[in-house]
Amino acid sequence: MTTTVTPTAPAPAQPSAPSVLTRLRVPGGFLLGAVLLLGVAPLVLPDFRLSLLAKYLCYAIVAVGVSLAWGRGGLMVLGQGVFFGLGGYAMAMHLKLADAAATGQTLPDFMQLYGTSDTLPWWWKPFGNPLFAIAMTVLLPMAVAAVLGFFVFRRRVKGAYFAILSQALAAALAIWLVGQQATTGGTNGLTDIQGFFGYDLNDPVNQRTVYVIIAAALLLVMALARQLFVSRFGELLVAVRDSEERVRFLGYNPANVKLVAYVVAAGMAGLAGALFVPAVGIISPALIGIVPSIGFVIGAAVGGRASLVGAVLGAIAVAWAQSTLSDAFPAAWTYLQGLLFVLAVGFLPGGLASLATVVRNRRTRPTGSGETA
């Protein structure tokens, strides 16, 4: 573990971290974050606030992936709702089956309500197994992203085309889920989830445990992303973003580089969706269509798409603003959200993190020395 060095004037023979990769302070910042999330927050926040924070942290996990794919890779991932949804549904299917089994039923409640048959659809069956379901929350989104990404990147479909295709995918999945009411719960989604691997979700203590799991997952995902950011892969990813054709002439296949970023981001969104289910108790098409999918990138845009910490804090802040404002003043929230897109993306493309960088550079430049966190 080394501290990063702020790039200044020539510093020969020093393998310093590059200018665009220095926005994160590790491990000091990481430890501070861990203490805040795992130590301070559970102590000071009441149950209700803590479970709201758990929800925001799920969005933050998605934002980590967005920061990787969009911020570093330049991939406009406007369909993260798809992966969030796949992860969420995989988890919710298992939990619904477990809930049903706990009361001696074979079918989840909604299937008894709208169902046309008495038997479980074949594709539900494997989700009865907890290990399979947990694996699927991450593997399924990654597989879908791998297939789509393979075909799309291979033919150099990029930029706007990719953004529109990923939106279309989000729309198609949401519409498909709504259409299959008997097996997916339709518009309502999978709701009213009671237990989480044997623990009663109505018990505040267990809700706190869920929070801790989510906070730990966020820290883990951030550490993973951080490693990817500073690795050679991370440098190559930025190179691909800035000039894909040039990278190709150096003998790399940029399609593979983008695919890795896209698939990892999808896995992160899937994990977030899976953790969202016990935290909030529902997954539904309304959470994964075009509108929420674009919503997933706004946090990263406000905080700073290329900055890991910026994206995470931005996602938490936007989610907080949304749940604080949208109930009391729904109209005001919509205007504010629209304004955030316009101001953050239009006038501050680096997000709030770029402000921090400007300030820091101004502060450290005269001394010319690397600073530690």
Next chain:
Amino acid sequence: MNGEGLTVRDLRVTFDGFTAVDGVDLDIHPGDLRFLIGPNGAGKTTLVDAVTGLVKATGSARFAGQELLGRPVQKIARTGIGRTFQTATVFEELTVLQNLDIAAGAGRGVWTMLRRRKDVPEPVEKALETIGLSALRDRPAGVLAHGQKQWLEIGMLLVQDVRLLLLDEPVAGMSHDERQATGELLQRISEERTVVVIEHDMDFMRSFARSVSVLHSGRMLSEGTVAEVQADARVQEVYLGRATEPAPSAPVASTQEA
């Protein structure tokens, strides 16, 4: 390490009915420092595009015993061919060192890729000195001067360890001194590798070319040493717009010009 030759036979590139390269034969011997000249629209860049896989072409282009045409860009690059572009293309947000490190790393394994860059690979260190950018290694490439970017591009080809360098107007926009330095650098490079330079600057060509090919309207007009090419009446006609006498043999496919 030695240069590798390039053999092109009957190369044709057509864009929507317009033939940009019209049956070109080209033999570049290992270790050559070949200049590719010709008026605008002669097909010089298109020829390089075809050889490096950027545009589709028919005919044959062989390098190191392998046929290049029909292979994807990155596969051709991995056979040991590197190129630069008319407008210097470097990764502006990455530092000089990162640019070179990426150029050096096309063969790296997964494990190396996923770890942080710890030390500077030796070829990168050497290239930094060769192109004179050692002191600027931690600067983002975007802030370099125009000429420095072009040198960085050449440095990237060096660490990429290509055996054939295809340079598209490497001295465009450079001062006289910078041109001189670049020319000398190219001569040094061509001791170990094969270099092909597309150029408009005739003085630069005369000073540094080991051999010259003249393209006109998609065809090879003349080949030889600088002196031979300059003495060629057809070349004079193309460049000066007149011949000593209207040469009936001049194979000018001017109808192809769209």
Next chain:
Amino acid sequence: MTVILNQSFTGISIGAVLLLIALGLTLTFGQMGVINMAHGEFIMAGAYTTYVLQQSISGAGVSLLVALPLAFLVAGSLGALLEWLLIRRLYTRPLDTLLVTWGVSLMLQQLARDIFGAPNVQTRAPDLLTGNISVGGITLANSRLFILGLALLCVLGLTLVLRLTPLGRRIRAVVQNRDLAEVSGIASEQVDRTTFFIGSGLAGVAGVALTLVGPIGPTTGTNYIVDAFLVVVVGGIGQLKGSVITAFVLGVLQAVLEYSTTISVAKVVVLVAIVAFLQWRPQGLYTLRTRSLA
């Protein structure tokens, strides 16, 4: 047989709506490369223009005829305003434009909700357009025929403007080579704004047509926007004919699939078909070929 014909006509009328919506995008996205997510809200503006007109003009036929040019003006002005306020600052960042205009789209939707209320509203169609025509056993809804005619008329009009007028020449010049056009004395900023005005105006016309399809509401435009972008993507940048063909092909495909499966499955299959198509032609059906690297 009649079933096939009926479904084909349904498909063609879906295609006509798609085409009408995508037509404006072929200018703003296809020619200028701007991904304007607020295009859907310009459609909505056109639809509400019709609605508002009907409050004051009682004859449905007259109000529809007045609505067409007026919606073009309203939506076009909104578009020109958006271009002037935001988009012109973002020409170098096309993907960011997508998010910025999405923000604008959210605000415009909310504005519509505040003015007209969240529930959808129904406009009256002129009597002439409420009936059906039967031709050889198949039933053609008059309103659908009207939309088809309107779409084709707009295609024709746009083609003529681009091909024959000085404005069209300037638009094409700026698209093909902005710098050269500028040094040739073309005020490219003005051309951009005019292009955007026309493209957005066409969205307004599409909005008028949508009032004949069903009730309209704050999200009327958004529901169509992604499909419309897909039409332009598949059709190819910078070519009207690509979008025309694509709109009808996708419309018929959608109608046939909906008939044989369900709407939701049809959506998924169409998307897969599009991805497969882009494997074959990543640049779309028709493209302007250039030598530039980008």
